[in-house]
Amino acid sequence: MSSIADNIGSVTRRIQKATLKAGRSAGSVYLLAVSKTRPADELRTAYSAGQRAFGENYVQEALDKMEELKELDAIEWHFIGPIQSNKTRQIAEAFAWAHSVDRLKIAQRLNDQRPPTLPPLNICLQVNINNEESKSGCALEELIDMADAIEEMPNLSLRGLMAIPDPDQPEAELRSSFRKLANALKHMRQEASGCGPLDTLSMGMSGDLEMAIEEGATWVRVGTALFGPR
Template identity: 75%
Template sequence: MSSIADNIGSVTRRIQKATLQAGRGAGSVRLLAVSKTRSADDLRAAIAAGQKAFGENYLQEALDKIDALADEADIDWHFIGPIQSNKTRQIAAGFSWVHSVDRLKIARRLSEQRAPALGPLNICLQVNINEEDSKAGCGLDELPDLVAAIGELPNLSLRGLMAIPDPDQPEADLRLSFRKLARTLHELKAQHPDAGPLDTLSMGMSGDLELAIAEGATWVRVGTDVFGPRPPKS
C-alpha cells in the first residue's frame, strides 16, 4: 500500500509534468490536498511530506483538525464546501482561503466578520459552469455584478473562480468546461481591473487535473490520489 508521502510525490510529479506540457512556469499550479473525512494523523503524514495546503468541506470537522494541528507551522487552511450563513464567522476567523462563495450575502458576512489583523481573506467565486440543477454555484450571468459588488468589500481579496464540472461528461466537453471558466476569469479581470487580483482558477481533481492544468488551473483539488480511498461512512 502506498504511503501518503508516496502519493503526494506521485501527484506532484503529475502536476509538474502537466505544467511543463502546457508551457507554463514551474510552480504556477499548486496542490490543495482535500482532507475532508481524513484524520489529523493523516494530515500530519502529509505535512511531514511537505504538504501545507488543505481543503475542508465540513466546518466542525475542520475546526477540530485546526485545533489538533495547532502545533504545526504555516498550515494553509482552505474552506471548499457549501457555506451556511450561520457558519461564516468561524470560517472568516479560521481559514485563509474560501473557494465556495456563491452569493453576495455570504461575501458580506465574511467581510464583516474577518478581523483586519488577520489580513484579507482570499476568496473564489464558485461557478455552476455546466448549469446543473444539482450543483451549487452562481450562474455565469450573475458574475459581473457579483464581482463588482465584492470588489467594494473590505477584508476580502477576490482571487478568482472555482468550479466542479461534471466529471462524467466526455473529455472534450470537460476540457471545454475548464476553458470556459478560464475565459470567464480573463473577461472579468478586463472588465473589473480593481475588483481584486483575479489570478486564481480552482479547478481539476484526481481524475482530470491534467486537463485542468492545460486550461489554466492554478489550484488543483486532490483528495483520493493523496490520501487513498475515502473510508466508508460510519
C-alpha cells in the same frame, strides 16, 4: 500500498509534468490536499511530506483538526464546501481561503465577520459551470456584478473562480467546462480589474488534473490520489 508521502510525490510530479507540457512556468500550479473526512494524523503525515495547503468541506470537522494540528507552522486552511450563512463567522475567523462563495450575501457576511487583525480572506467565486440543479454556484452572467460589489468589501481579496464540473461528462465536454471557466476569468480581468488579483482558477481533481492544468488551473484539488478512497 503506497504511503501518503509517496502519493504526494507522485501527484506533484504529475502536476509538474502537466505544467511544463502546457508551456506554463514551473511552480504556477498549486496542490490543494482535499482532507475532508480524513483524520488529523493523515494530515500530519502529509504535512511532514511537505504539503501545506489543505481543503476542508465541513466547518466543525475542520476546526477540530485545526486544534489538533495547531503546532504546525505555515499550514494553510482552505474552505471548499458549500457555505451556509450560519457558518460564515467560523470560516471568516479560521480560514485563509474560501473557494466556494456563490452569492453576495455570503461574501458580505464573510467580509463583515473577518477579524481586523487578520489579512483579507482570499475568496473564489464558485460557478455552476454546467448549470446543474444539484450543484452550488453562481451563473457566469452574474460574475461581473458580484466582482464589482466585492470590490467594496475591504476584508476580502477576490482571487478568482472555482468550479466542480461533472466528472462523468465526456472528455471533450469536460475540457470545454474548464475552458469556459478560464475564459470567464479573463473576461473578469478586463471588466472588473479593481477588485483583486484575479489570478486563481480552482479546478481539476485526482482524475482530470492534467486537463485542468492545460486549460489554466492554478489550484488542483486532490483527495483520493493522496489519501486513498474514503
